[in-house]
Amino acid sequence: MNVLGRTEPADAGPVATLGTYRAADGSEGAAVGVDLDRPHSALVVGKRGYGKSHTLGVLAEDAARAAGVAPVVVDPMGEFGGLADGAVPARIVDAPTVPAAAVPADAWPALFDRSATDPVGALLWEAAREAETLDGMVAHVDDADVGTGVGRAARNHLRLADSWGVFDPDGLDAETLLSGAATVLDCSTHPDPAASALVRGVALALYDACVERRPDRLPWLLLDEAHAFFDGVAAPALETVLTRGRTPGVSLVAATQRPGALPGVAVSQSDLLIAHRLTAVADVEALAGATPTYLTGRLRDRLPADPGGAVVVDDATESVHGVQVRRRETPHGGADPRASARRHDAGAQGR
Numbered sequence: 001m002n003v004l005g006r007t008e009p010a011d012a013g014p015v016a017t018l019g020t021y022r023a024a025d026g027s028e029g030a031a032v033g034v035d036l037d038r039p040h041s042a043l044v045v046g047k048r049g050y051g052k053s054h055t056l057g058v059l060a061e062d063a064a065r066a067a068g069v070a071p072v073v074v075d076p077m078g079e080f081g082g083l084a085d086g087a088v089p090a091r092i093v094d095a096p097t098v099p100a101a102a103v104p105a106d107a108w109p110a111l112f113d114r115s116a117t118d119p120v121g122a123l124l125w126e127a128a129r130e131a132e133t134l135d136g137m138v139a140h141v142d143d144a145d146v147g148t149g150v151g152r153a154a155r156n157h158l159r160l161a162d163s164w165g166v167f168d169p170d171g172l173d174a175e176t177l178l179s180g181a182a183t184v185l186d187c188s189t190h191p192d193p194a195a196s197a198l199v200r201g202v203a204l205a206l207y208d209a210c211v212e213r214r215p216d217r218l219p220w221l222l223l224d225e226a227h228a229f230f231d232g233v234a235a236p237a238l239e240t241v242l243t244r245g246r247t248p249g250v251s252l253v254a255a256t257q258r259p260g261a262l263p264g265v266a267v268s269q270s271d272l273l274i275a276h277r278l279t280a281v282a283d284v285e286a287l288a289g290a291t292p293t294y295l296t297g298r299l300r301d302r303l304p305a306d307p308g309g310a311v312v313v314d315d316a317t318e319s320v321h322g323v324q325v326r327r328r329e330t331p332h333g334g335a336d337p338r339a340s341a342r343r344h345d346a347g348a349q350g351r
Ligand SMILES: Nc1ncnc2c1ncn2[C@@H]1O[C@H](COP(=O)(O)OP(=O)(O)OP(=O)(O)O)[C@@H](O)[C@H]1O
Pocket: 046, 047, 048, 049, 050, 051, 052, 053, 054, 055, 257, 307, 308, 309, 324, 325, 326, 327, 328, 332, 333, 334, 335, 336
């Protein structure tokens, strides 16, 4: 099998089987894989329904089986539960939590759309710096020498954070995430800021673990609907992983239908681009702007038209390929509901 993402031979380390090469006329060729041995920053893009989540699942399946790799899938829509059906070693964490202290103190004002310089934002920052738990932060606010309006507003924010159910002193840490094979963090019940806080905590914990020690497994953070996280409090941690993650060994695979909404660094730092069909001009241009010179011809003209087809741009081998992504081995949960299927289901039940 030819392996993208590395120049060494196919047997040089773990590989994810991505699918098969696909010629312009649609005919399929030899098997093609993606390197799992070294850290990578990969971007999976495509408009809705053309296979981003499916492709993320394909990579997660093989990463779950690979020795020395610990995939962590951030699942904002609850689509990846099938990974734990038994075919690959994986576990689902429903409504995952992190300790409040996993989110750095300077991120707390932004969690509530506060600036660090407004009195409420400053008080939240200070409370997070002084306390490790939400209860401790509330106690700090209660004791603070501030006007009643400021104290009340800060307490209300912390009460709201408590209602998200994402902060728990016994929440996920790097040791837990790196101990099992694959972890799916089902964030479908978390509101956006809570999911963003979770990703900030998880990304930072994995990065710090790799900087501070030498874990038995290298973490791969696979992020669906990544544009939402690059737009929230998770952004600084994701940018740290993108720009500095490779040396300590942290990989990021970001999947999005809106590459145009990602910061430039998310596109420019990616060494592997898997592009499914895209039609929005802003999204194609965001990729085209960062497309390497070895991609001859317009990217738009090479994007496939059917689900599962992709153009893969590989920095390691400085090459561009048409690929048909393989089918999932575990059930994929991303298909849109169909009224016709409901009608048939109802018919089968005699209704
Ligand atoms: N490589 C593939 N082989 C076979 N079927 C595929 C492949 N890729 C995607 N599909 C099918 O296409 C449909 C859409 O795929 P998927 O859910 O991954 O799209 P998406 O781009 O992630 O959409 P969304 O943004 O809505 O999550 C699914 O039913 C999936 O099973």
